[in-house]
Amino acid sequence: MSNLALLGGRPVFECPLELSSIWPPTDEVTAGKLQELYFSRRWTAFHDAEPAFTEAFAAHHGARYGIFTVNGTVTLQCALGAYGIGPGDEVIVAPLTWYATAMAVRHVGACPVFVDIEPDTLCIDPDKIANAITERTKAIIPVHAYGSMADMDRIMAIARRHGLRVIEDCAHMHGGIWDGKGIGSIGDVGSFSFQQTKTMSSGEGGICITNDFDTADRLFRMKQIGYGFGELPREAKSGPPRDLTCYNFRATAFHSVILSEQLMSLDSRLERYRKAVRYLEDRLGQSTRIRFQVPGRKADRQGYFGWVMLFDDPMYADIPVGVIHAAIKAEGLTLIPGEGPIYRFILFNLGPEEYRIDQPCPVTERACSRMLWVLHAYLGLDRTHIERIADAIEKVISSPDELRRYARSLPAGVEKLQPVAE
Ligand SMILES: *Cc1c(COP(=O)(O)O)cnc(C)c1O
Numbered sequence: 155m156s157n158l159a160l161l162g163g164r165p166v167f168e169c170p171l172e173l174s175s176i177w178p179p180t181d182e183v184t185a186g187k188l189q190e191l192y193f194s195r196r197w198t199a200f201h202d203a204e205p206a207f208t209e210a211f212a213a214h215h216g217a218r219y220g221i222f223t224v225n226g227t228v229t230l231q232c233a234l235g236a237y238g239i240g241p242g243d244e245v246i247v248a249p250l251t252w253y254a255t256a257m258a259v260r261h262v263g264a265c266p267v268f269v270d271i272e273p274d275t276l277c278i279d280p281d282k283i284a285n286a287i288t289e290r291t292k293a294i295i296p297v298h299a300y301g302s303m304a305d306m307d308r309i310m311a312i313a314r315r316h317g318l319r320v321i322e323d324c325a326h327m328h329g330g331i332w333d334g335k336g337i338g339s340i341g342d343v344g345s346f347s348f349q350q351t352k353t354m355s356s357g358e359g360g361i362c363i364t365n366d367f368d369t370a371d372r373l374f375r376m377k378q379i380g381y382g383f384g385e386l387p388r389e390a391k392s393g394p395p396r397d398l399t400c401y402n403f404r405a406t407a408f409h410s411v412i413l414s415e416q417l418m419s420l421d422s423r424l425e426r427y428r429k430a431v432r433y434l435e436d437r438l439g440q441s442t443r444i445r446f447q448v449p450g451r452k453a454d455r456q457g458y459f460g461w462v463m464l465f466d467d468p469m470y471a472d473i474p475v476g477v478i479h480a481a482i483k484a485e486g487l488t489l490i491p492g493e494g495p496i497y498r499f500i501l502f503n504l505g506p507e508e509y510r511i512d513q514p515c516p517v518t519e520r521a522c523s524r525m526l527w528v529l530h531a532y533l534g535l536d537r538t539h540i541e542r543i544a545d546a547i548e549k550v551i552s553s554p555d556e557l558r559r560y561a562r563s564l565p566a567g568v569e570k571l572q573p574v575a576e
Contacts, residue, residue, distance in 0.1 A: 156556050157549070159484035166546040167486025171539070177531035178355040184415040191411055199378070200386055201407035207414045208361060214329070214417060215344065216336030217363035219370035222410065223377045223403040226325045226347020226360035230258030233321040233343040233362055234293065236372035238397055239264050244290040244510070246318075248278040248304070249495035249518045251297040254347075255323050256496050260504055264292070268497060270515035274448040276300065276462065279517070280308035286512045287312075293319040298327035298337055300460045300527060301431065303450025306332050306340045313341075321345060326459030328353040329420045333452035338363045343373070348409065353423075353459055353530055354416045356409040377403035423534055427458045430533040430540045434461065437544045442551045443467035460490070460527040463547070466520065473557045477564075478550060479526055481557060485546035490529060492522030 159165035191197065199222065208220030223229050239245065241263040247255050249268040259266040269286045272279045278296045294313055296304035306322075313320045320341030324330070328346060330337035338344015346352075348359030362373050367383070372395075374383040379402050380394035381387075394400050435446050447462035465475055475491065482489055495518045496502055497509060532543060550557070 156553070158481055158553055158556055159486070160481040160550075161556065161560065165484060165486045166542055166549060170483075170486040171488070171532065171535075173488070173529065173531060176535065177529075178350065178357075179416065179419075181415070184412055187411050187415070188408060191407055197406050197408065199404040199406065201410070203407040203410040203414065204405075205384065207410035207417070210414060210417055211346075211361055212363045214336065214420070215363055216339040217344065218365050219363065219367065219383070221362045221364075221370060221373040221377060221383075222405055223360045223362070224405045225358050226345060226349060226352075227254035227258055227261075228377070228401070228403045229345040229347070229360040229362045230254060230295065230321065230323065231261045232373050232376045232403070233345055234258060234262045234264065235376050235399065236369055237293065237319050237342070239292045239319070242290060243292040244288060245292060246278075246283060246286055246294045248295075248297045248299070249497060249511075249515050250276055250299055250492070250521060251323065251496055252325065252493060253496060253499060253501060254325070255295055255297055256502070256504070256509065259295070260508065265290075265509060266504070267291070267510045267512065268495070268515055270513065270517045271299075271521065272305075273517050273521070275302040275304070275450065276447050276521055277302055277304035277450075278309070280305050280312060282513065283309070283312050286510075287316055287318075291316065291318060293321055295321045295323050296341075297323040297325075298330060298450070298457070300326055300447055300462045301449060301456060301458045302447050303327065303330055303332050303337060303453055303456070305451060306335075307452070310340065319343075324457075325349075325352060327457040329424050329455065330450070330457030331454040332450055334454060337457065339365060342366070343369060348413060351529060351531075353457060354413055354420060356405075356412040359405050359409045359413065372398055376400050421455075424455060424457060427461075427530055427533040428456065430535075431458070431461050433537075433540055434544050434547075438463075438547060441548050443469050444547070444551060458530045458533060460529050461533060462525055462527040463489075464521060464525050465551075466524040470551070470554065472561075473554060474561050475524055475526060477557050477561045481550040481553075481560075482526070482546055485549060487528075487532075487543055487546045489526040492525045494518055494522045
């Protein structure tokens, strides 16, 4: 009889860890403020809560201006649109990301061009960017993925040399600091998401940050039907420029109230995440051959959307990741498999003529097929839980023979099933 819960043994977690019981965070102070807003009947984006939050969030990341929107996809669309990027243009993106990074390029009518990632940080490989640049290239969207950061020094140097815009996709990186600078404040625009699962969450929501007033004004006009930066309804002093298509991408004041409270505890939460990751990597680094994503090379404070494990040691080569995933889930811990390469994602709906992969992306292909990651919310649990997370992973990966036997017992093809995360 096996010890593994997958094969009938006792699970490490008697009750599985349910995400809905730990994330997003809730507290009485925020509940009180939401109730106050509710009874005030001033629910719109024009409430003071929005500028209060956008200013605090931008300042926290070393930027002057923040522009709040409904999600972290239209933030990217606004950033590209604000710079007049559109049909006929190309934008370089990393393939290890969420749907939004590439689709926002499409939403403005431009063509996403995929460039492979680095094997250690899992972020876009600066060595491979130059080759993908053509006379049509207008921008680079580096993604600061999971628990690392793209190499902003080298990306900015390439962008300056070729006159390209840099839009940082920081949807995974709230609170990160790269070489003394707030993440998102290094490129032309930083784009963040506040979707349900993100490190700061208001269910849905997004923000662009920038240090340039003209950019801030164009971003604001684009999301607020043409109003200039910070203008209130019926107080427009000028109309939007003719080259800018403006939308209504406004969120409500409820979003801002929730996020203002969360911002105050962001740094201490990231510190908890850091300690959890240190414990997990120290322990599993000794007892297993699992490889971990390397943090940003100049990360003064690493942000975390998740903690990534790669099961790519030759020792695990013949164990399907789907089986490891299922076995750890049976122990009561839900991990998430690789979401990319995004051009293979089931919902990706661009035809082969609508995007470009210059050179194949073997590093992304390999990482995606061999990775499993822990959503950040679990990293905020107390030490006992973190120890049991390590127990569950250690228990499963220390039984390679049983995992192989189980994989062989599956009908042909089943082990290839790679569920794709939401
Ligand atoms: C979540 C996410 C976004 C934006 O997502 P929304 O759900 O539209 O807020 C963009 N890029 C990455 C990398 C993401 O993870």
